[in-house]
Amino acid sequence: xxxxxxxxxxxxxxxxxxxxxxxxxxxxxxxxxxxxxxxxxxxxxxxxxxxxxxxxxxxxxxxxxxxxxxxxxxxxxxxxxxxxxxxxxxxxxxxxxxxxxxxxxxxxxxxxxxxxxxxxxxxxxxxxxxxxxxxxxxxxxxxxxxxxxxxxxxxxxxxxxxxxxxxxxxxxxxxxxxxxxxxxxxxxxxxxxxxxxxxxxxxxxxxxxxxxxxxxxxxxxxxxxxxxxxxxxxxxxxxxxxxxxxxxxxxxxxxxxxxxxxxxxxxxxxxxxxxxxxxxxxxxxxxxxxxxxxxxxxxxxxxxxxxxxxxxxxxxxxxxxxxxxxxxxxxxxxxxxxxxxxxxxxxxxxxxxxxxxxxxxxxxxxxxxxxxxxxxxxxxxxxxxxxxxxxxxxxxxxxxxxxxxxxxxxxxxxxxxxxxxxxxxxxxxxxxxxxxxxxxxxxxxxxxxxxxxxxxxxxxxxxxxxxxxxxxxxxxxxxxxxxxxxxxxxxxxxxxxxxxxxxxxxxxxxxxxxxxxxxxxxxxxxxxxxxxxxxxxxxxxxxxxxxxxxxxxxxxxxxxxxxxxxxxxxxxxxxxxxxxxxxxxxxxxxxxxxxxxxxxxxxxxxxxxxxxxxxxxxxxxxxxxxxxxxxxxxxxxxxxxxxxxxxxxxx
Numbered sequence: 001x002x003x004x005x006x007x008x009x010x011x012x013x014x015x016x017x018x019x020x021x022x023x024x025x026x027x028x029x030x031x032x033x034x035x036x037x038x039x040x041x042x043x044x045x046x047x048x049x050x051x052x053x054x055x056x057x058x059x060x061x062x063x064x065x066x067x068x069x070x071x072x073x074x075x076x077x078x079x080x081x082x083x084x085x086x087x088x089x090x091x092x093x094x095x096x097x098x099x100x101x102x103x104x105x106x107x108x109x110x111x112x113x114x115x116x117x118x119x120x121x122x123x124x125x126x127x128x129x130x131x132x133x134x135x136x137x138x139x140x141x142x143x144x145x146x147x148x149x150x151x152x153x154x155x156x157x158x159x160x161x162x163x164x165x166x167x168x169x170x171x172x173x174x175x176x177x178x179x180x181x182x183x184x185x186x187x188x189x190x191x192x193x194x195x196x197x198x199x200x201x202x203x204x205x206x207x208x209x210x211x212x213x214x215x216x217x218x219x220x221x222x223x224x225x226x227x228x229x230x231x232x233x234x235x236x237x238x239x240x241x242x243x244x245x246x247x248x249x250x251x252x253x254x255x256x257x258x259x260x261x262x263x264x265x266x267x268x269x270x271x272x273x274x275x276x277x278x279x280x281x282x283x284x285x286x287x288x289x290x291x292x293x294x295x296x297x298x299x300x301x302x303x304x305x306x307x308x309x310x311x312x313x314x315x316x317x318x319x320x321x322x323x324x325x326x327x328x329x330x331x332x333x334x335x336x337x338x339x340x341x342x343x344x345x346x347x348x349x350x351x352x353x354x355x356x357x358x359x360x361x362x363x364x365x366x367x368x369x370x371x372x373x374x375x376x377x378x379x380x381x382x383x384x385x386x387x388x389x390x391x392x393x394x395x396x397x398x399x400x401x402x403x404x405x406x407x408x409x410x411x412x413x414x415x416x417x418x419x420x421x422x423x424x425x426x427x428x429x430x431x432x433x434x435x436x437x438x439x440x441x442x443x444x445x446x447x448x449x450x451x452x453x454x455x456x457x458x459x460x461x462x463x464x465x466x467x468x469x470x471x472x473x474x475x476x477x478x479x480x481x482x483x484x485x486x487x488x489x490x491x492x493x494x495x496x497x498x499x500x501x502x503x504x505x506x507x508x509x510x511x512x513x514x515x516x517x518x519x520x521x522x523x524x525x526x527x528x529x530x531x532x533x534x535x536x537x538x539x540x541x542x543x544x545x546x547x548x549x550x551x552x553x554x555x556x557x558x559x560x561x562x563x564x565x566x567x568x569x570x571x572x573x574x575x576x577x578x579x580x581x582x583x584x585x586x587x588x589x590x591x592x593x594x595x596x597x598x599x600x601x602x603x604x605x606x607x608x609x610x611x612x613x614x615x616x617x618x619x620x621x622x623x624x625x626x627x628x629x630x631x632x633x634x635x636x637x638x639x640x641x642x643x644x645x646x647x648x649x650x651x
Contacts (some may be wrong), residue, residue, distance in 0.1 A: 004222075011294050012084075016075050016132065016248040020191075020608045023070035025135070036341045038095065038190035039069050039136075040126040052338070053395055053541045053622055055553045057185040065187035066141065071134045071298060075197065079127050084199035085231055087122040089132075093193025096173040097137040103130055113285070114371055114411045121197070121617050130329035136189040143167035146399070148405045152446050154397045155437070158368065160185065162509035169396045172407060175368040176335065181560045182617065182626035186338045193341075193373075203292035205285050209421025210240070210299035211478045213259075215322065218266040220301045225476065227417070234287065240297075241281035258466040267322050268300030269384060269425040270648060272329075276300065276384035300381060300423025306480035308487075314497030317487070317613030319362075319426060327387070327604070328612030328649040330362035331629070332357070332526060335369040345375055351619060352379040352632055358640060359647035362386040364485075364525065364614055368394035373414045379426035380458070386613075387424045388525075390485070391415075393431035397443075400460040408464075412472050420477035428473045430465040433502065435484040440491060468554070485525050502526035506595065510566065513574070516599040520606040527599055528563035528616040530560060530567055531592035531639065532585045532630035533623060538567040540633070541623045548581050551613070557624040564625075567591065588625075596629070600646040607651035615643070 022033040022042055031046040041062070043049040050057055081087070089102070094117060100108040104123040108115050147165040152170040158180045168178040179185035208226040215221070224240050233251045237244065241258035266277040277300065284294045305320040319326055336343045336351065355363060363380070366370055367390030380387050391412060395609065396403065419425060437443060438461065444454050465483045473481045487499035490509075495501070501521030505511040505527060516527070532538070538547060546553040549564055558564050570576060571587045574594055578584035596615060603613035620632040629640040 009205060010202065011198070011200040012081070012521055013196050014075075016073060016197055016589065018073070019075070020071060021190040022069060022071045022072040023069055023438070024323055032073055034341075035071070035073075035191045035195065036093070036193050038159065038188040038339050038341060040064060040186060040188055040191055041342060042190070042340050051541070052184075053185060055542055055546065055555050058186065059556065062167070062185070065189075066138050066139055068141070069136045069189055071136070071191060072132065073132050074129050076534060077125055077127060077197075079198055082125065082127060086198075086204075086229075087120070087125050088198045089119045089121045091117040091119075091191070091193075091197055092196070093191070094134070095136075095189050096171060097142045099135045099137075101131075101133040101135075101431070107133070111172065112218040112407050112411055115172075115393055115407075115414055121264040122442070132195075134191060138575075139171045139173065139187055139189070140165075140167055140458040143170045150307040150312045150399065152449060154399070154448060155443050156396045160393060161458075164267045167594060169180035169398055170404075171391075172334065174340075174370050175396065176621065179490075179559070181617060182624075182628075183559060183621045184333075184338060188339060190341075199398055201292070202232070202287070202290075203228065204227075204289050205235065205287055205293050207630050208240075208283055208295060208297050209417070209477075210297070211421065211496050212301050212303055212394055213478060214217075215265065215303060216299070219261045220257065221261055222301070223257060223259050223478075224283075225421075227256070228256050229284065230254065235290075236285055236287050238283075238285050238349050239278070240283045251620065253554065262301060268381075268427070269386035270321055270326065270386050271356055272359060272361055273321065273324070274367075276382060278381060278599045287510045297508075298378075298381065299421060300371055302423050304426050304479070306384070306427055306482065307479075308482065308499060311611060314520075315487075315499045316495075316524065316611075317499045318608075321386075322398075325608075325611065326361065327607055327651045328362045328614065329650075330360045330364065330388075330612070330614040331616060331643075332366050332616045333369075334366055335621050336619060337632075340370065343373075347634070348373075348375050348379055349546055350383065351370045351630070352376070352383055354630060354636065354640070355385055355618070356383040358644040360643075361615065362388060362426065363618060364388040364390065364429075365390055366394070366617075367429070373418065374418075377419060377422040377424055381422050382568070385424055386426040387422070388431055389419065389425060390429045393434060393465075395433050395437060397434065397438075397457060397461070398464075400456075405464070409468060409472070409522055413476070414475045416472055420479055425477075425479060428469070428477070429480055429485050430469050430483040432485055434461065434465075435490050436502070437527060440489045470505075472504050474574050488521060490519065492523075493519075497523065500525045506599075507566065508562070510569075512560070513570070513598050517602040520602055522610060523612040524599075525612070525614050526608060526616045528627040529570070529592045529595035530563055530625055530627050531588040532567075532625045533620070533628075533633075533637070534635055535582050535585055536586075537623050537631050537633055537635060548586070550557045559626075567625075569594070589638040592627075592629075593642045596639045597642045597646060600643070604646070604649065604651045 020033040020035045021030040094110045096113040098110040156166040159166045206227045213221045220504040470481045486502040488495035490503045620628045623632040
């Protein structure tokens with residue numbers, strides 16, 4: 001086994017990524033697997049299935065979500081490794097219901113795609129060959145009984161009408177995997193993040209975050225928070241950069257904090273307001289002159305504040321960066337692929353470069369996707385892109401049983417600790433559109449909730465999103481929190497004076513483009529208009545004979561219930577009737593660009609009444625029509641150029 005060394009041989013780790021095989025449960029055939037990966041990609045690589053994105057293969061491949069899948073490998077451990085006090089297996093991401101066996105012994109049951117799982121493996125590891133097996137249960141099969149036993153149906157609006165039972169609400173995995181109105185349904189499973197075998201001797205430090213508490217004439221007042229695991233209680237020396245301190249630590253797990261000042265700091269600024277300056281420091285911990293662990297960290301010095309309070313107009317909603325109010329110019333981001341492990345570092349780099357080049361200063365990580373990989377936030381740090389971070393809850397209600405509650409509470413703690421130290425992080429948001437749905441979408445009537453049911457459901461919602469999540473954010477960060485987005489409903493004129501807004505009058509409401517100018521809220525979090533990607537994009541996944549709006553393939557590609565009809569209607573309103581499918585594509589992009597221009601200009605003209613414009617959506621997760629300005633392959637639509645020009649101007 002080839003280990004990577006750290007802290008002068010005090011710590012070693014090894015990524016278990018070779019010799020993996022997989023099989024469908026109940027079948028004897030084993031095939032090669034890639035880890036990190038997901039079962040759809042492994043089936044594709046072994047030529048068991050065709051390209052999932054080709055034509056209507058989405059529908060043909062639904063059988064995969066109903067099967068259980070087994071992954072297995074062998075890794076070698078030599079005698080020198082067994083001498084270490086701590087021996088851990090770390091599963092950074094298991095999608096989703098996984099039972100893990102080491103040398104035939106069950107060591108873990110996982111039920112959350114968004115969590116990291118650590119296992120003390122010392123009693124199970126042996127010298128020589130070690131067999132690791134992971135059995136994934138179908139999320140559909142796993143939750144069928146839960147759905148039937150639950151006292152009432154939970155809304156899961158993203159799942160197609162023909163899908164029964166609807167299990168997304170019960171499953172802690174990316175909601176968009178179950179379908180959305182811009183993407184397909186591929187309910188994946190697999191080891192989607194690295195598996196690491198780590199050993200260490202006396203101490204280890206993790207989740208190191210540096211926060212800016214304040215900036216005064218004396219300098220920047222900073223606070224470092226981190227987790228420390230130690231073998232023995234006692235006094236330990238800690239250093240971050242030039243700042244040194246002594247810490248009393250108890251045996252086992254410690255949540256630690258220390259304060260220090262940086263004189264004459266260079267501040268981190270968002271794109272268009274200054275340089276996103278980053279400090280690079282070494283963090284070390286030692287005892288009795290023996291170095292126990294070291295880490296390299298990057299942080300930025302900045303203050304960020306959400307101002308959401310009553311004013312002369314209604315209720316404000318804007319951000320202050322380093323005490324300066326900023327007008328947010330941004331977009332909503334969704335995962336870049338249905339099959340997450342194939343999003344390469346290069347794809348992340350290209351997309352964030354496109355964000356910065358379009359003069360954006362914020363993107364929202366939407367709550368139906370994932371808490372993104374570290375590289376995403378690192379790139380946002382480096383490019384000065386603020387991040388509005390949703391917790392992963394969107395358009396659904398969730399069970400209120402204790403085990404589910406504990407599961408999502410740990411999910412929240414882990415991800416807040418992992419991400420909040422990034423200077424790009426501007427806000428934690430509890431969920432996407434659940435509160436506005438409860439109050440305005442008629443769920444109570446649609447799902448036939450009794451008055452008693454409604455009281456219980458709302459109390460459960462408020463407990464988690466108004467009390468538990470903000471307490472977690474407050475405990476581990478100095479960032480602001482909002483329970484949901486939006487805070488105001490676009491159906492009522494008065495609400496355009498209050499807080500955040502998702503304005504969908506010009507799509508779902510089928511209103512004219514001019515209504516973008518009439519309906520401007522305090523902070524426009526979502527709005528947009530659909531278009532088709534370029535013909536070259538569609539030709540990669542659709543045969544020539546199906547490249548027309550009436551083909552069954554193209555109809556399935558359009559996931560919005562009013563999609564093509566709405567696009568055609570507005571094309572005819574603003575331009576001319578399409579003469580061919582290729583001409584339709586061109587005019588759809590032209591129409592989208594016009595809608596975006598009208599909306600963005602209206603929002604910016606209304607500053608300071610409006611202090612943010614974030615269109616839906618930045619990117620795609622597969623090749624097809626959507627609200628994106630950048631298609632699945634990274635090609636920029638006409639609307640992207642409009643965004644780039646309009647965002648060049650700061651109100």
